[in-house]
Amino acid sequence: MSRAEADTGGHLFYQSRNPRPFLDRGEGIYLYDESGKRYIDGCSGAMVSNIGHSNPRVLAKMKAQMDRATFGYRLHFRTHPSEDLAAKTVSLCPEGLDRVFFVSGGSEAVESAVKLARQYALTQGLGSRYKVISRFPSYHGCTFGALDLTGYDPLREPFAPMMEGMPKITAPMTYLDRDNLTEEARGLKYAELLRDRIEEEGPENVLAFLMEPIGGASTGALVAPDSYYTRIREICDEYGVLLIFDEVMSGAGRTGKFLASEHFGVVPDIVVLSKGFGAGYAPLGAIVAPSRLVEPVLDAGGFLHGFTYAGNPLACAAGLAVLEELEEQGLIENAARMGDLLKAKLTGLMDRYPFIGHVRGKGLLLAFELVSDRETMRPLPRELNAYNRLVEIAYELGLIIYSRRTRGGYEGDHFLVCPPLIVTEAQVDEIIGLLDTALARFATELSPAMSE
Numbered sequence: 001m002s003r004a005e006a007d008t009g010g011h012l013f014y015q016s017r018n019p020r021p022f023l024d025r026g027e028g029i030y031l032y033d034e035s036g037k038r039y040i041d042g043c044s045g046a047m048v049s050n051i052g053h054s055n056p057r058v059l060a061k062m063k064a065q066m067d068r069a070t071f072g073y074r075l076h077f078r079t080h081p082s083e084d085l086a087a088k089t090v091s092l093c094p095e096g097l098d099r100v101f102f103v104s105g106g107s108e109a110v111e112s113a114v115k116l117a118r119q120y121a122l123t124q125g126l127g128s129r130y131k132v133i134s135r136f137p138s139y140h141g142c143t144f145g146a147l148d149l150t151g152y153d154p155l156r157e158p159f160a161p162m163m164e165g166m167p168k169i170t171a172p173m174t175y176l177d178r179d180n181l182t183e184e185a186r187g188l189k190y191a192e193l194l195r196d197r198i199e200e201e202g203p204e205n206v207l208a209f210l211m212e213p214i215g216g217a218s219t220g221a222l223v224a225p226d227s228y229y230t231r232i233r234e235i236c237d238e239y240g241v242l243l244i245f246d247e248v249m250s251g252a253g254r255t256g257k258f259l260a261s262e263h264f265g266v267v268p269d270i271v272v273l274s275k276g277f278g279a280g281y282a283p284l285g286a287i288v289a290p291s292r293l294v295e296p297v298l299d300a301g302g303f304l305h306g307f308t309y310a311g312n313p314l315a316c317a318a319g320l321a322v323l324e325e326l327e328e329q330g331l332i333e334n335a336a337r338m339g340d341l342l343k344a345k346l347t348g349l350m351d352r353y354p355f356i357g358h359v360r361g362k363g364l365l366l367a368f369e370l371v372s373d374r375e376t377m378r379p380l381p382r383e384l385n386a387y388n389r390l391v392e393i394a395y396e397l398g399l400i401i402y403s404r405r406t407r408g409g410y411e412g413d414h415f416l417v418c419p420p421l422i423v424t425e426a427q428v429d430e431i432i433g434l435l436d437t438a439l440a441r442f443a444t445e446l447s448p449a450m451s452e
């Protein structure tokens with residue numbers, strides 16, 4: 001089959017038909033298709049390519065590992081890349097999170113965290129604890145276990161009868177609230193939903209609470225008031241519920257700290273990493289947990305869990321090289337600095353485009369939301385498909401951003417602007433310039449549609 005034929009449908013399929021051009025190569029924050037058109041990777045793929053594309057030092061370290069061994073099964077050998085990556089990861093995490101278990105992606109990591117929590121509970125004689133409370137909206141993955149924990153109806157509903165139906169509480173989308181409470185009081189109000197739910201489910205049945213400390217695709221970079229995090233931690237401690245932070249998107253430096261949870265001074269019981277952890281150089285994920293959870297499980301016969309490709313030396317060599325880049329280039333600090341700049345410039349666009357209702361996020365995990373009315377945060381009509389349309393306009397202009405329309409309960413079109421952590425000030429301006437043009441074009445389509 002020729003490449004042109006493949007454009008209209010080859011043998012491969014993903015979620016839907018894929019009319020996108022063939023990727024030729026990547027370089028820093030840029031991607032090029034086969035026609036030579038250049039795109040700014042304004043969302044790092046799916047918030048993955050944190051250190052940019054084709055980093056020569058990472059490629060050289062991967063090549064060196066490839067020349068030695070690309071695979072060694074972990075039951076047969078230990079490998080230096082996996083041991084070294086585990087040590088480096090622990091050195092970047094808050095004290096106490098000192099044990100690492102590798103996987104190949106985010107969904108695998110989420111399920112691994114829950115299974116570790118469950119096995120730990122069994123060692124403590126707490127076999128009745130199996131329920132994992134999560135939030136709505138949220139995204140934790142597409143395998144059955146991770147999907148059951150995901151609060152996003154369009155993805156869940158077709159499969160709902162095949163899942164347990166784990167309990168959900170509402171995520172603290174305080175920017176939509178029109179009450180007279182302070183942000184701190186709102187944070188506490190939403191945190192108390194966890195206590196209510198634990199009581200309702202029966203504390204003796206609740207194993208863990210799972211949340212994204214800064215939201216990803218589901219809520220569009222939602223940051224809760226500080227009080228939320230501290231109270232959530234207190235409630236989990238009070239009820240003996242393990243706190244699992246899904247930092248698949250927010251981790252590995254994207255928010256200006258290695259873990260987003262560091263912004264709030266809260267240490268979870270288990271952290272889940274992927275995306276930026278392999279940064280697109282290898283399929284890689286990990287859970288990081290304290291020895292106090294891991295040792296009892298190992299003592300009781302071992303963790304009954306493990307994927308074939310887990311901890312393979314090539315993926316781990318890539319992951320280690322990625323973390324070394326973060327450190328050596330000061331990319332986490334750059335994410336904080338460039339994130340502030342980009343956020344200020346996104347906020348500046350609100351002066352010109354009244355349909356931008358809200359800008360949020362931390363570091364380079366940033367999003368803006370489009371609305372019909374900024375005062376009430378009334379969403380744009382669903383039929384407008386704004387989340388698709390603006391992305392398409394930007395793509396034509398050579399800027400790739402990521403969008404979602406959250407549905408079920410709450411509706412809204414939000415757009416993630418999350419370039420690689422290597423982004424420079426000039427490139428932030430380039431992103432904002434293209435986004436401005438895209439928004440102006442979108443506005444000309446929007447006004448007739450809104451007056452209909």
Ligand code: PMP
Binds near residue numbers: 105108217248274
């Ligand atoms: N958790 C979060 C917060 C995510 O953003 C994602 C992916 N978008 C996942 C889990 C699942 O990761 P993967 O697609 O690698 O399985």
